[in-house]
Amino acid sequence: MSQLHKFLFDGLPVRGMLVKLTDTWSEILRRRASNTEHGAYPDPLRDMLGQMVAAATLMQSNIKFDGSLTLQIMGDGPVKLAVVEVQPDLSLRATASLIGTLPAQAGLADMVNVSNQGRCAITLDPKTKFPGQQPYQGVVPLFDDEGQAIHQLSEVLEHYMLQSEQLDTTLVLAADAGVAAGLLIQRLPIQGAGNLEGSRVSRDNEDAIGRDEDYRRISLLAKSLKREELLGLDVDTILHRLFWEEPMTRFEPLQGENGPRFACSCSRARVARMIVSLGADEANSVIEERGQIEVACEFCGVQYHFDPVDTAQLFVDAARQSQSGNTAH
Numbered sequence: 131m132s133q134l135h136k137f138l139f140d141g142l143p144v145r146g147m148l149v150k151l152t153d154t155w156s157e158i159l160r161r162r163a164s165n166t167e168h169g170a171y172p173d174p175l176r177d178m179l180g181q182m183v184a185a186a187t188l189m190q191s192n193i194k195f196d197g198s199l200t201l202q203i204m205g206d207g208p209v210k211l212a213v214v215e216v217q218p219d220l221s222l223r224a225t226a227s228l229i230g231t232l233p234a235q236a237g238l239a240d241m242v243n244v245s246n247q248g249r250c251a252i253t254l255d256p257k258t259k260f261p262g263q264q265p266y267q268g269v270v271p272l273f274d275d276e277g278q279a280i281h282q283l284s285e286v287l288e289h290y291m292l293q294s295e296q297l298d299t300t301l302v303l304a305a306d307a308g309v310a311a312g313l314l315i316q317r318l319p320i321q322g323a324g325n326l327e328g329s330r331v332s333r334d335n336e337d338a339i340g341r342d343e344d345y346r347r348i349s350l351l352a353k354s355l356k357r358e359e360l361l362g363l364d365v366d367t368i369l370h371r372l373f374w375e376e377p378m379t380r381f382e383p384l385q386g387e388n389g390p391r392f393a394c395s396c397s398r399a400r401v402a403r404m405i406v407s408l409g410a411d412e413a414n415s416v417i418e419e420r421g422q423i424e425v426a427c428e429f430c431g432v433q434y435h436f437d438p439v440d441t442a443q444l445f446v447d448a449a450r451q452s453q454s455g456n457t458a459h
């Protein structure tokens with residue numbers, strides 16, 4: 131089952147989170163694979179999207195914010211768009227669009243940053259907005275300060291967290307056909323950290339510097355985690371292997387109804403209502419042309435099919451409903 135684990139390093143201003151998405155991730159892949167127009171994701175794109183799903187789940191859990199978090203990459207290569215949306219209750223969905231094919235060993239830059247024009251955007255859309263309020267969006271490029279293409283998504287997002295949230299963050303991300311997983315380590319903001327900028331060395335400053343070293347040590351340990359370990363080992367083993375020397379407080383994992391899980395607002399009933407709203411003439415002309423009505427959800431890829439019999443039934447039901455509605459009045 132998909133799980134999110136949170137933990138604190140005792141006495142240190144460092145916290146962490148580890149997410150493992152299994153059933154949630156499988157459902158995302160299953161819906162896409164069932165799409166007869168696009169088919170399953172090629173492996174490199176699958177792994178990139180899985181890393182994005184893990185990262186977006188960690189980021190949503192990390193911020194105190196009541197609204198959806200959307201992580202998207204607008205690519206300039208064969209992958210035009212990859213999007214993950216995570217709600218505050220950790221329900222999530224994801225999709226990506228690819229034009230053409232990908233080399234088997236395609237890296238991040240080959241997919242979305244061929245001409246250094248790719249962008250990564252994080253959008254926070256509050257549930258309750260005051261009139262005219264826009265969602266908050268932060269955009270980071272897919273190249274570093276020297277203009278060199280970045281090859282790891284984790285690095286792009288670490289850059290974003292530092293730039294937009296002023297938070298030192300370490301991310302390790304990985305995904306394959308069965309698991310999308312991520313480890314996040316973060317230095318908690320220290321009170322009076324601004325004092326560090328002054329030249330006067332105070333007791334506070336010394337403390338802050340010492341704490342920076344704690345974060346760096348834990349960050350290095352986190353970065354030593356290998357892809358196979360993150361994907362293949364259980365959470366207890368991973369945390370023990372990395373941090374066995376660090377006293378740690380762990381919290382109850384978030385799972386099931388409280389944890390990360392797939393959810394998309396699309397449904398067959400919803401598509402049926404849309405077809406009815408088109409009207410019988412329009413629906414019949416599509417049937418004449420293509421033999422059936424096929425509607426794909428743009429957020430998860432699943433396709434809904436209505437053959438001529440299904441479609442005729444929709445309009446019979448709709449007529450019956452409106453009639454019983456009329457006689458009731």
Ligand SMILES: [Zn+2]
Pocket residue numbers: 394395396427428429430431432
């Ligand atoms: Zn959907």
